[in-house]
Amino acid sequence: MAKRHKIDTRPTIAQIASVAGVSIPTVSKVLNGRLDVSPATRERIEQIIEEYGFVRNRAAQALGKGQSGLIDLIVPRLDDDYFFPIIQGAELAFKETGIRLVLSSTHYTEDEEFAWIETVTDRSTDGVLLVLPSDEAIQRLSKQKFPFVVIHNQGGLPPNIPSVTITSWEGGFAATNHLIALGHRRIAYIGKNVPAMDAIERFAGYRTALEVASIPLEPDLQQEGKFTANDGYRATRALMALPSPPTAIFAGNDHHAIGVYRALYELGIAIPQQVSVIGFDNLAYTELMNPALTTVHVPRLELGRVAASMLLKLIAGEALDMPLMTLPTRFLERESCAPANITCSA
């Protein structure tokens, strides 16, 4: 092989692949010591790596120099504070590498999502982080050349798509069990039929907890409602108007819980003395609600951080230890639940 000039900085995996005339995953396989590469190819790649001084552990440093230095983060909305710690986590991870974070939102419409994919395809990006993308958007992105990582997903995700999610079922199960342990039997859930995977799972966790405790499922106590304060409010007014209202309400998310508090406040019903309430997400303000909201902590900062570091690995051509990371939720007891014998006999 002809001797080449040294290039200025340590090359990226993409540059090594280009010099060797092979694909990026092939270089990655060699770096990771995998055996499904022909001996001749392996030798050629190893020679180039040695010649150009590529150091595996410095892959991250090489990022943002030879390439665009830009990573796109796409969130459904910028007026929902659920997403901000995710953005913050990603920003923190990228800050160390000198990569710039390009932020966009789709306002939850598929049209905007597709328009965004078309636009980003025309432009330079090193990779993409997608929060709650539609299945169709994932399919379209899969045909593009850059790596991406999904944070949460709306439904079934093809197994080869790198993604980060949370243990939603466990969170729903733990919250409901807490209420059962306090003696509650009439436990309502708000957020049935929200079409996102995380929502389906937490509702399933609620149902399983009731089943395990041999508490019959009552359809009246399972309220639909998008993840907004207004729907939490509406559902609570409906629940408290039942002939036999619940003694506890498990709100599918903290936005709901705000509406639950509001409805109970208007009705003059004390939390937790008359009705216990649990939320889901641990949004910043829940700690300061009166009473402080018992909820399920979702590690949103970590979702952003972990997804960002997975993406950095993919960009460097490294293999992921696991394509699907599931981060633990954590039940967080505060002030909004009380034993049912204080509560009920309504």
Add this chain to the structure above:
Amino acid sequence: MAKRHKIDTRPTIAQIASVAGVSIPTVSKVLNGRLDVSPATRERIEQIIEEYGFVRNRAAQALGKGQSGLIDLIVPRLDDDYFFPIIQGAELAFKETGIRLVLSSTHYTEDEEFAWIETVTDRSTDGVLLVLPSDEAIQRLSKQKFPFVVIHNQGGLPPNIPSVTITSWEGGFAATNHLIALGHRRIAYIGKNVPAMDAIERFAGYRTALEVASIPLEPDLQQEGKFTANDGYRATRALMALPSPPTAIFAGNDHHAIGVYRALYELGIAIPQQVSVIGFDNLAYTELMNPALTTVHVPRLELGRVAASMLLKLIAGEALDMPLMTLPTRFLERESCAPANITCSA
């Protein structure tokens, strides 16, 4: 003048300036029909514009094609929901132009701010939006080649720096007057000595309202406190422990108000029956507090939008109608204030 080849897309003002060998503001002056350009220069520029087909009204479209297509937005923190609508407003404004928004935060440290300025200077950007930058950061940025717009400012801003701010004094004056009109005389303020301009102004508005009503200023009722819920809490505990506690609390911002509510909840003091409360900012959750918080609306989405469109004009080489835009705050009455005769005689 030699005939040149048509270039592919309509040129930016910068490209026209480059071809004509003049500055961008000079091209802008010609486009805006101003007279302080020599006839020869004007003729040369007009000829080039005609030749290359530049259309003034399409200046925004030309953005993001010839240039980097990137605008940097720098906020102090990503864990303070005050800033989210500003980010959202900027994103909405840029979305129409195809410009990509690069988001960074400085975590309120000057070191990070300066590091960021050095980094961005090395990289391509069409312009910068800075939220609450330090005076030193503004001075450093002024030496760079790209345009920037300041959103809020910490102190005195040189007169030539384009910036957007709000009528903070008027907001503080209106809030305090509302309490005075309800018959309150012992009105506390939390947030004295916060070093940002907006905070200084709203405190000044509070003091003026009291002076106009001939209510003596009591130092005990003026509490210091950074704009956090914890400091609002701490200040309220101190206020309610006074020999003669206030009947109304004007919280310097809504984060404070959260802490005020919490402290009063713990003390068993009813809002507004025993103490009236007003906040400042109109953060999303204040509408859903119990009782709903009376506050001063800050048009944060508009701050982002207006600053973004000012920056787009600057990038296009156009002149700004006004370098300093001041957007109106609006007093917003909800549920957290009551007449003093219900309240006091404590």
